Structure formats: structure tokens, C-alpha cells
Amino acid sequence: MTLELVSENQSFGGVQTVYKHSSNTCGCEMTFAAYLPRQAQDRKVPVLWYLSGLTCTHENAMTKGGFQEHAAKHGLAVIFPDTSPRGESVSDDEAYDLGKGAGFYVNATRDPWRPHFRMYDYIVSELRHVVLDNLPVQDRHGITGHSMGGHGAITIALRNAEMFDSLSAFAPIAHPTQSDWGRKQLSAYLGNDESAWAAHDSTLLLEEYGWKGDILVDQGASDQFLDLLKPEALADMMARRRQSGQVRMQKGYDHSYFFVNTFARDHVDWHAAQLN
Amino acid sequence: MTLELVSENQSFGGVQTVYKHSSNTCGCEMTFAAYLPRQAQDRKVPVLWYLSGLTCTHENAMTKGGFQEHAAKHGLAVIFPDTSPRGESVSDDEAYDLGKGAGFYVNATRDPWRPHFRMYDYIVSELRHVVLDNLPVQDRHGITGHSMGGHGAITIALRNAEMFDSLSAFAPIAHPTQSDWGRKQLSAYLGNDESAWAAHDSTLLLEEYGWKGDILVDQGASDQFLDLLKPEALADMMARRRQSGQVRMQKGYDHSYFFVNTFARDHVDWHAAQLN
Numbered sequence: 001m002t003l004e005l006v007s008e009n010q011s012f013g014g015v016q017t018v019y020k021h022s023s024n025t026c027g028c029e030m031t032f033a034a035y036l037p038r039q040a041q042d043r044k045v046p047v048l049w050y051l052s053g054l055t056c057t058h059e060n061a062m063t064k065g066g067f068q069e070h071a072a073k074h075g076l077a078v079i080f081p082d083t084s085p086r087g088e089s090v091s092d093d094e095a096y097d098l099g100k101g102a103g104f105y106v107n108a109t110r111d112p113w114r115p116h117f118r119m120y121d122y123i124v125s126e127l128r129h130v131v132l133d134n135l136p137v138q139d140r141h142g143i144t145g146h147s148m149g150g151h152g153a154i155t156i157a158l159r160n161a162e163m164f165d166s167l168s169a170f171a172p173i174a175h176p177t178q179s180d181w182g183r184k185q186l187s188a189y190l191g192n193d194e195s196a197w198a199a200h201d202s203t204l205l206l207e208e209y210g211w212k213g214d215i216l217v218d219q220g221a222s223d224q225f226l227d228l229l230k231p232e233a234l235a236d237m238m239a240r241r242r243q244s245g246q247v248r249m250q251k252g253y254d255h256s257y258f259f260v261n262t263f264a265r266d267h268v269d270w271h272a273a274q275l276n
Numbered sequence: 277m278t279l280e281l282v283s284e285n286q287s288f289g290g291v292q293t294v295y296k297h298s299s300n301t302c303g304c305e306m307t308f309a310a311y312l313p314r315q316a317q318d319r320k321v322p323v324l325w326y327l328s329g330l331t332c333t334h335e336n337a338m339t340k341g342g343f344q345e346h347a348a349k350h351g352l353a354v355i356f357p358d359t360s361p362r363g364e365s366v367s368d369d370e371a372y373d374l375g376k377g378a379g380f381y382v383n384a385t386r387d388p389w390r391p392h393f394r395m396y397d398y399i400v401s402e403l404r405h406v407v408l409d410n411l412p413v414q415d416r417h418g419i420t421g422h423s424m425g426g427h428g429a430i431t432i433a434l435r436n437a438e439m440f441d442s443l444s445a446f447a448p449i450a451h452p453t454q455s456d457w458g459r460k461q462l463s464a465y466l467g468n469d470e471s472a473w474a475a476h477d478s479t480l481l482l483e484e485y486g487w488k489g490d491i492l493v494d495q496g497a498s499d500q501f502l503d504l505l506k507p508e509a510l511a512d513m514m515a516r517r518r519q520s521g522q523v524r525m526q527k528g529y530d531h532s533y534f535f536v537n538t539f540a541r542d543h544v545d546w547h548a549a550q551l552n
Contacts, residue, residue, distance in 0.1 A: 009534035010498070016534050063533065064339050069541075222286070257339065258285035258292050265345075 039075035051145030066261035074272035105152030142166035142271035215245030220253030315351035329423030342537035346544035381428030418442035418547035491521030496529030
């Protein structure tokens with residue numbers, strides 16, 4: 001596996017990189033961004049995974065999320081994966097919320113998505129090994145994400161608790177089996193048998209597995225997508241399950257990166273406290 | 277003059293706004309962004325002007341510059357103007373560095389640019405009054421900018437020292453009369469008589485006027501445009517003129533927003549110390 005350096009920019013004493021590689025899992029070339037703090041020049045550092053939301057690539061959070069400053073302070077690497085397979089051979093849909101930019105962190109079992117849309121395995125297995133094998137990082141991971149990426153972070157962590165030591169999310173799609181951000185995509189990618197969907201629903205997974213540590217969720221109280229995100233389902237389940245952690249309803253904030261970067265510091269501090 | 281609110285996003289306890297207005301100076305509709313910190317809900321706050329570089333609009337620094345966090349801490353408003361007139365009636369050029377996105381902060385005296393390209397007057401007079409008349413700000417200003425915007429910040433401040441109380445720049449085009457980033461644009465906008473260009477050259481203006489306070493300039497030592505920016509001309513002039521301040525050559529940094537947002541904190545702190 002050859003990792004091709006696409007760009008490299010010094011940032012807060014470390015380096016913001018972008019890499020391309022050929023993905024066996026997705027059957028296409030994939031791009032991801034990696035922030036490597038100055039500390040990574042001397043030793044291996046823990047990794048924070050940031051999964052992005054609908055329509056995003058690796059680039060949005062890398063340029064607008066404001067994570068580098070805080071990762072630099074704590075000596076964390078931050079990995080920003082893409083949100084779907086890419087390229088001419090990859091199926092797409094006219095809608096912004098299906099196909100490219102909308103992988104939903106599942107392995108599709110239905111055509112036309114089945115051949116390439118395997119973002120669950122891509123994150124959990126292939127990209128994780130690419131990062132571990134090629135970058136100066138420890139096999140010690142936290143995971144977070146925004147919107148569809150918050151859904152990805154929580155579902156992937158709950159199903160792979162041995163791989164992750166810290167978990168948070170920004171405005172996650174919290175109960176996709178009961179939302180139009182979820183039912184549409186899960187039926188397209190996984191088929192109409194809803195029993196297959198539960199493995200990709202944060203609220204249902206939390207009920208089944210719980211989480212070994214604390215969970216931090218930030219949610220804008222003026223988010224324009226609250227009806228689709230359904231934070232109340234996750235908050236209810238956390239309380240019923242006595243899951244340690246917090247859902248912080250942040251007055252006045254919407255769904256944008258202005259919300260994400262306002263609270264980026266809290267999340268990175270939170271992960272660093274558990275990873276370092 | 278009617279100010280139309282285009283967008284509003286809560287950010288670090290304040291609000292990141294974007295406004296449109298009809299500009300008499302530029303003869304077109306103009307867009308600018310304004311960050312208003314929480315403190316502006318209770319009192320008028322000082323203003324930091326951030327002038328952007330070639331190809332930028334009001335949006336680039338607003339989303340990638342990372343200024344909001346620091347402005348929130350100090351209670352400063354930050355204004356992000358556009359870099360040129362816009363619209364179908366406005367002349368343009370195929371090159372990225374002339375016409376739209378490349379106003380160079382001058383008042384054009386030559387056709388086809390003369391009718392709309394009046395960014396000097398737009399910043400110094402019209403937009404300044406729009407901001408003072410419509411936003412909760414004091415008539416107390418600092419100014420900074422990046423690249424072409426660094427050129428704009430220094431030239432505008434030196435020629436209007438009574439209007440500005442603090443001055444800094446990120447990788448400014450420091451000596452445009454002797455650079456291909458400058459000679460091309462100044463000849464197009466102002467004509468071939470080079471005597472008219474000196475009023476838009478930071479190094480020459482510094483020689484003539486000096487600056488009443490300290491000047492902070494950050495420059496990436498790995499900037500890909502060092503030959504065009506000519507920081508050595510400005511550094512030489514600051515030393516010869518015994519101008520208080522500093523030109524910091526930052527090892528490893530390039531010309532990107534990863535450079536700008538790494539040092540955004542230092543610049544906002546610097547302006548706040550003089551404005552508050």
C-alpha cells in the first residue's frame with residue numbers, strides 16, 4: 001500500500017497533511033487528512049478520529065473545524081477521513097444525502113451501492129491500519145464527528161469498544177432508524193429489513209452495549225436539523241441506561257462549523273484527558 | 277443605506293454575521309462579514325479590520341482564519357470585507373490576480389476598471405461608515421490583513437493614521453512597485469506613471485510617513501511567494517527608519533490559512549492590547 005502525499009502545510013508547530021491511497025475496501029482511490037503535532041517528531045502520539053457529515057470531504061473540518069490548535073497543545077494526531085467512496089466508477093444519486101458524500105459509515109449490501117460503499121470497514125479496519133502502519137501514531141484512539149459523522153463515531157465506537165478509549169460527538173444523527181436522515185440511506189444501502197439497521201443506530205446500540213467511559217455530546221439548541229438529529233432519543237437512552245456522560249444543549253448554536261469550532265477545544269481537551 | 281442580513285451563526289458566544297449593501301463607491305452590491313462578540317450586546321466594542329488576499333471574498337478568513345475565538349476573548353468586532361467589486365456589470369480579467377478578487381485596495385483611474393474598482397475609498401470611507409452607523413462598535417479601529425490584504429492594511433493605515441490605532445499584517449505584499457504582484461495591477465488600475473504608485477507601496481509609505489505605534493508582521497519562511505512579497509524590503513525600511521515593531525520570519529510556514537490561523541491569536545492579542 002503506497003501512501004501518496006497530496007499536500008503538507010505547517011500548522012500550530014505541527015503539520016497538516018493530506019494523503020491519497022488505493023483502497024481495497026472501497027475499490028477506489030481514497031483521500032484523507034492527518035494533522036501531526038510537533039510532538040510526533042519525537043514520539044508516537046495518540047490519534048483522534050474526526051468523522052465528517054453529509055456532503056463533506058476530508059477537507060471541511062480540516063480547514064474550518066479549528067482542531068489543530070488544540071491537538072497541538074495536547075500532542076494528538078487528528079485523522080479526517082472522507083465521507084464516501086469517490087470517482088467515476090462509483091455510483092451516485094442526485095440527492096445530497098445519498099451516494100457520494102453520504103456513506104453513512106455502513107457496508108452497503110444492496111446494489112448499486114454494494115461494490116464501493118463500505119465506509120464502516122474502511123474506517124474500522126483499512127484506514128486504521130493505513131494510519132498505524134504509516135504515521136507516527138500509537139495504537140490508542142479517540143473518536144468524534146459531526147452530524148452523520150457523529151452517528152459514525154458513536155456507532156463505530158460502541159461496536160468496537162476495544163479499539164477506542166474516548167468518544168464524543170457534535171450534533172450526531174442520534175436515532176437514524178426513526179429519522180429521514182437514516183431510513184432513506186439504511187434502506188438504500190442495507191435493504192428494507194429493518195433488523196439490519198439497528199447495528200447503525202446510536203440510540204439502539206447504546207441500549208444494547210452501553211459505553212465503558214463517559215460520552216460527551218454537544219448539540220446546538222438552534223440547530224436547523226433538530227427534527228432529523230433526534231438528540232432527545234439519545235439523551236433519554238443515556239439517562240435510562242445510567243450511561244455516564246453528558247448531552248450539552250448549547251443555546252443559540254446551529255448546525256454549522258461555527259458551532260463545531262466553538263466547542264472543538266472542549267472535545268479535544270476531553271479526548272486528550274483520556275488518551276494521554 | 278439598507279443593510280441586508282445574509283446569514284447569522286452563533287460563534288464563540290458571539291455572532292458571525294454576513295451583510296449585503298448597495299455600495300455607491302463601487303457601484304454594485306457588496307458583501308462583508310462581521311463578527312460581533314458577546315460583549316457587543318451590552319456595549320460598543322472596538323473594531324479589527326481584516327483585509328483578505330487575492331482570489332478571496334469575505335468568506336475565506338471568516339471560515340478559515342480562526343479569529344472569532346480570540347476576538348470573543350477580548351471583545352473585539354472583526355470586519356471581513358470583500359476584495360473587489362462584484363457582479364455582471366463589473367469588468368474582469370482571465371488572470372486570478374487582476375479584476376474580481378484582486379482590487380488591490382486602490383481607486384482605479386484607468387478603464388475598464390475606473391467605474392467600480394474603488395476599494396481604497398470603499399474601505400477607508402464607505403464601509404467604515406456603514407459599520408459605524410449600523411453595528412454596535414466604537415470609532416476605534418485596528419487593521420490587519422493577509423498578502424494583498426496585508427498590503428491593504430499597511431498602506432491604508434499609514435495614509436490614515438488618525439483612523440487606526442493598531443496595525444499588523446500576515447505575509448503582506450510589501451513592495452508592490454517592485455514586484456509582479458503590484459506592477460501589473462498598479463499599471464492596469466492607475467496607469468503607467470509610476471509616481472502614482474508610491475501611495476500604494478508599504479515600504480515607500482513607511483519611508484515617507486512612519487507609523488505612530490508598533491507594527492507586527494508575520495511572514496512564513498517557507499512561503500511559496502516570497503519573491504513576490506518582498507518582506508526584506510519592508511524589514512530593511514523598518515530598521516533604517518528605526519520603526520518600532522517586528523517582522524517575524526516563521527520557520528516552516530507557507531502562505532496558506534494554516535499559517536494565518538496559527539498566528540491569529542498573536543495578532544488579535546496584539547490589537548486588543550492597543551484598542552482596549
